[in-house]
Amino acid sequence: MSKEITSRQQDYSQWYNDLILKGGLADYSAVRGCMVIKPYGFALWENMRDVLDKMFKDTGHVNAYFPLFVPKSLFEAEEKNAEGFAKECAIVTHYRLKADPNTKGKLMVDPEAKLEEELVVRPTSEAIIWNTYKGWIQSYRDLPILVNQWANVVRWEMRTRLFLRTAEFLWQEGHTAHATKEEAIIETEKMLDVYADFVENWMALPVIKGIKTANERFAGADETYCIEALMQDGKALQAGTSHFLGQNFAKAFDVKFSDKSNKLDYVWATSWGVSTRLIGGLVMAHSDDDGLILPPKIAPFQVVIVPIFKGDDEKKLIDEKVHTLIQQLKQLNIRVKYDDSDNARPGWKFAEYEMKGVPIRVAIGARDLANNVAEIARRDTKEKTSVNLNELAVYIQNLLNTIQESMFNKAKAFRDEHITEVNTWDEFVQTLDTKTGFVSAHWDGTPETEEKIKEQTKATIRCIPLNNKQENGNCILTGNASTQRVLFARAY
């Protein structure tokens, strides 16, 4: 009973924290704003990473690694980028400690060891990477450069939340260089599609593809594309971004190339990233008051088998059947765990694996063996059925697909129900306060109006959807003419 989870209704934030901590995904650490990702959480991240990494490679990208530290002079080269991140940078100023002469056994920063130039711990790697690309690019024949990096970054956030916003987080960042603007834009859009494909088809999380307004754009980008997801409490979550950087970084780092006619021009750039934040979104979108609900395609374990037995003789008989089943499941590439530990009884294990979100539970006892069946329980719907052992492996294979699909459909139905078109300010405010979710409304296109709406309602423009329908209307705040609706929401 010590592991009881706070209900969503009682305290949504506490529910979220309970799931992460008690589900065994992560722990708090001794470092401000930084978390420990535990083996179960990291296994989830590894599965996500492996799928994404293959997608990147299938679209022609290669991995590389750049330094954690960025000399301050490089960091400040692209002015807007530097300004945007300046407030949340960790900075290395010294390179040595020494024994504190005043306190035995304590260390102090050695004032003699001050760095000539401070090093910024990367909050993002455009600067160090573009400084490097300068040496890699002379001719159009050197382009495109399609590089991805799996890395950690540090952003000194004021208020942190497990997975959703931590001071240090894991991510991938793609940084590409192109000869033409058109090619760079195609790349930006292509990677947005990769993200949407991954998040929808692997994480079972429906997203809206769109572009950010100038206010919400990445510092240093000409255009920011994004995918936006909706959480169960009606708040939006930016799940991934893909930036068209124009020639901003090429100009800042003086990266030019000769085209076929030997004319010099600046290189065109993109960058794109998703992070461990996706895990936070996954948790918030799918789980319930009994614990996590993980989509089969990325769950660390897709199936857990719990034996129910009295005495060693029964256990032996069950073991035999289970080992056959495990072989069958492994041949189908299904990740399975057999929990035959004797320190917990079946009921305890049921609750434990529900909390950990394992998609399918198989229970086998003497009663089942007599009928050559096993009890199958779905985590997402809690439905239980008895299935003949001879058909079980294939049944599980199919059920995993069904669960994956069903989770996506459920999340999509919720998302679609929570996109509300409104035409007046009153409707707008009321929808945000009572119904929550995305609100589709006309906006006059000015940053000032966007800012005022944010001040008054805490809602921001999440995106202007791609392929947005054009229609005439009036801005909900100012009444000025507008040609399209945009999506507002309160967001994480």
Next chain:
RNA sequence: CGGGAGGUAGUUCAGCCCGGUAGAAUACCUGGUUUGGGACCAGGGGGUCGCAGGUUCGAAUCCUGUCCUCCCGACCA
């Protein structure tokens, strides 16, 4: 960074106001009985009371500082 709450056994917490031998539940270990939705009996081990100073004969308790966490707000490509 502002406001509020907190840090004592692996975990959840009591004890603090009013200073005097560190407690409960649960988890863990041993033995036994159990096992189809978080088992039971008996015995046992485990805590520099976040950290550092100070007051005191004596500090988990009082004072100062500091670190970390949670909630609300500001901030958040």
